[in-house]
Amino acid sequence: MSRVIQSMSMVLALFASAAVYAAPEQPVAGLSTVAAGVGEYRRDEPFIYRQAIRRSVYVTMRDGVRLAVDYYLPARDGKAMRGRFPVVLEYTRYGRSRPLPGGGTKNDKYSPTDARGLMSISDNAIRSELLLAYGYALVVADVRGSGASFGPSHAEGDDIEGKDGFDLIDWIARQRWSDGTVGMLGSSYLGEVQPRVAAEKPPALKALSMVYAFFDGPNSAYAMGGIFRSGWQGGWVQNVAKLDNRSTDPNAPITNISAVDADPKQVLLRRAIEEHRTGVDDEYFKHLDTFKTVGVVRDELPFIDHYQLKGQNNLYTVLDRVNANGIPTLLSGGWHDIYANDMLLWYANLSVPRKLIYGPYPHGKSGPAPNDPRDIERDRLVTRETLRWFDYWLRKVPNDAERRPAVQFGLQRDPRHTEWFSAEGWPPRQAQYRDLYLSANVSNTVLSQYDGSLSGSPDKASSSQPWTVKYDASVGSLGTRWGGNVYDVAVTSNDMRSLTYTSPPLARDLYVAGIPVVKLWLSSQNAADADVHAYLTVVSEDGTSRLISDGLLRASHRTLGQPPYRNFGLPFPSSKSADIAATPPLSATPAALEFTMLAVGRVFRQGDRLRLTIAGADRGNTLGEERDPAPALAVHLGEATRSVLRLPVLGDTSESPFLRGEP
Known part of the structure; x- marks a missing residue:
């Protein structure tokens, strides 16, 4: 038996009966399908319905503001079925539907409807369209201030979304086609709005399916270690302005937002868009000057840790209300998502009935090509598990949804092969x-500012590697993790502008699942403060370095504090004003900087090399002060100053993972 097979067998044996990896029975375009029924629920059952009918109306909220709502009912022979159905609600800021030139509408997640509102349900239906096929009704609503809904546009996280959600669900429960039970489904914004609604405890809301929702934005997606992630947020703000038509000519034809059925000439739609323009209060972008110099200071932005003084509140601040209301929640996360840590934190901090599914998936699309089979696998898996969850909690189907493994996670071996496991909790x-x-021994793998090594033991001799910050360092659009093409993208050019520490080739496969930690001992000759960007990459035999994870810390934010939630005992920079003021400036005396990276789920293969890259900027993605002259820094190594990368490994960690010849 080869070392590769021995290694895989050892790791699988650690999971005993919990292991769920198996040979695929129904591969999807070369991908392994997940085993133990994950993503396979009702897979062999034919659809109950092959058609749906869409209608749209305005629904009035408690304060008189009207929200635009599309609702879809299962249909046969072009006619909506009579009867009462459990209802799936998608509550969105990204547009419930847009008009098609020949009549009808299109939501990019579903098949189009024709001019009569008739949808033919695709054989490859995913997301809520698949739930329609199995006898659910679907409601898609534009949040207040967006799409065709009235009201001024508001900052993400305004508590009005939760109150409106309560009113929407109350309206749904009273419709003749509703059986009085509602589940919420959605990703990103559509996932983040769910706990805000759950905190209001609508009586008819019986289950959630949250995909890719942030938990503590200023410690992951919006910022890390005090460094503001300006790139993707600036893009997001511009994107929603276009979607809301706030940034377009008010007299231009409206082609991106569907009017409701009773408004064929778009009179009400134009009034709604005018109301959108009277709002827009994005709190974060009022503080860019402070973010650039001081950083994201949590107690100077009170809405971060307190619900609800202003918009864009951290979702953990509604945690007590969500837990008290007890709504069962299915959580789905991705190792390549911008919220890679957050969904793990949701699982750790919820006390409601819950399950967690994690796979090697991004926030958007997997790659530049359309219909990437990895995206198909992800969408099918999440949809089928949501169907199982809603069948149990809304329909009371005895399908053992609550008795399935608490956590199921897939580790990417390569772009076309994922190995799946289950665990009793997180971390496993x-x-x-x-x-x-980090070692001073040269790896001879890259022409960087210093070509150091990663070793299983610290150098006996003390040393330091000089490092001058290059402000044009960048991992490009990959650094946002928001758009597509996040798999297997080369970042070798960024390594060459930075410090690098590269391991010898792996002696066996290394299974990594969890949140890495970096600890650096850093000194400076000329700068009181500096930003540190750490990147974990995998290096192939041809020397190409591909990004796996990243973590950030501003040196003045290095004082650690107690997080206001469970975080697995990981380092938590407080980013409080008093701690920042009391933190000594960088100097010739080394200071310890300890911080987390975004979570990793990966099988690093025998022969791969691991690399930790240290940079001082990520142009286009983060906001920092560019000093002249650039900071002249040094990373310190050796027994007394153990700079280290800590990886969460599945299996025996007592033996070196590297081939002989390790420094």
């Missing part, structure tokens, strides 16, 4: 941290 009990020490 088989996960242990493996320390890889």
Whole structure:
């Protein structure tokens, strides 16, 4: 038996009966399908309905503001079915539907409807369209201030979304086609709005399916370690302005937003768009000057840790209300998502009935090509598990949804092969941290500012590697993790502008699942403060370095504090004003900087090399002060100053993972 097979067998044995990886029975375009029924629920059952009828109306909220709503009912022979159905609600800021030139509408997640409102349900239906096929009704609503809904546009996280959600669900429960039970489904914004609604405790809301929702934005997606992630947020703000038609000529034809059925000449739609323009209060972007110099200071933005002084509140601040209301929640996350840590934190902090599914998936599309089979696998898996969850909690189908493994996660071996496991909780009990020490020994793998190594033990001799910050360093659009093409993208050019520490080739496959930690000992000759960007990459035999994870910390934010929630005992920079003021400036004396990276789920293969890259900027993605002259820094190594990368490894960590010849 080869070392590869031995290694895989060892890791699978650690999971014993919990392991769920198996040979695929129904591969999807070369991908392994997940085993133990994950994503396979009712897969062999034919659709109950092959058609749906769409209608649209305005629904009036408690304060008189009207929200635009599309609702879809299962149909046969072009006619809506009579009867009462459990209802799936998607509550969106991204447009419930847009008009088609020949009549009808299109929501990019579903098949189009014709001029009569008739949808033919695709054989490859995913997301809510698939639930329609199995006898659910679907409601898609534009949040207040967006799409065709009235009201001024508001900052993300305004508590009005939760109150409106309560009113929407109350309206749904009273419709003749509703059986009085509602589940919410959605990704990103559509996932984040769900706990805001759940906190209001609508009586008819019986289950949630949250996909890719942030938990503590200023410690992951919006910022890390005090460094503001300006790139993707600026793009998001511009994008929703276009979707809301706030940034277009008020007299231009409206082609991106569907009017409701009773408004064929778009009179009400134009009035709604005018109301959108009277709002827009994006709190974060009022503070860019402070973010650039001081950083994201949590107690100077009180809405971060307190619900609800202003918009864009952290979702953990409604956690007590969500837990008290007890609504069962299915959580789905992705190792390549911008919220890679957040969905793990949701699982750790919810006390409601819950399950967690994690796969090697991004926030958007997997790659530049359309219909990437990895996206098909992700959408099918999440949809089928949501169907199982809603069947149990809304329909009371005895399908053992609540008795299935608490956590199921897939580790990418390569772009076309994922290995799946289950665990009793998170982190898995088989996960242990493996320390890889930064070493002064040259790896001879890259022409960087210093070509150091990663080693299983610290250097005996003390040393330091000089490092001058290059402000044009960048990982490009990959650094946003928001759009597509996040798999297997080369970042070798960024490594060459930075410090690098590269391991010897792996002696065996290395299974990594969890949140890495970096600890650096840093000194400076000329700068009181500096930004540190750490990147974990995998290096192939041809020397190409591909990004796996990243983490950020501004040196003045290095004082650690107690997080206001469970965070697995990981380092948590407080980013409080008093701690920042009391933190000594960088100097010739090394200071310890300890911080987390975004979570990793990966099988690093035998022969791969791991690399930790240290940079001082990520142009286009983060906001920092560019000093002249640039900071002259140094990373310190050796027994007394153990700079280290800590990886959460599944299996035995007592033996070196590297081939002989390790420095």
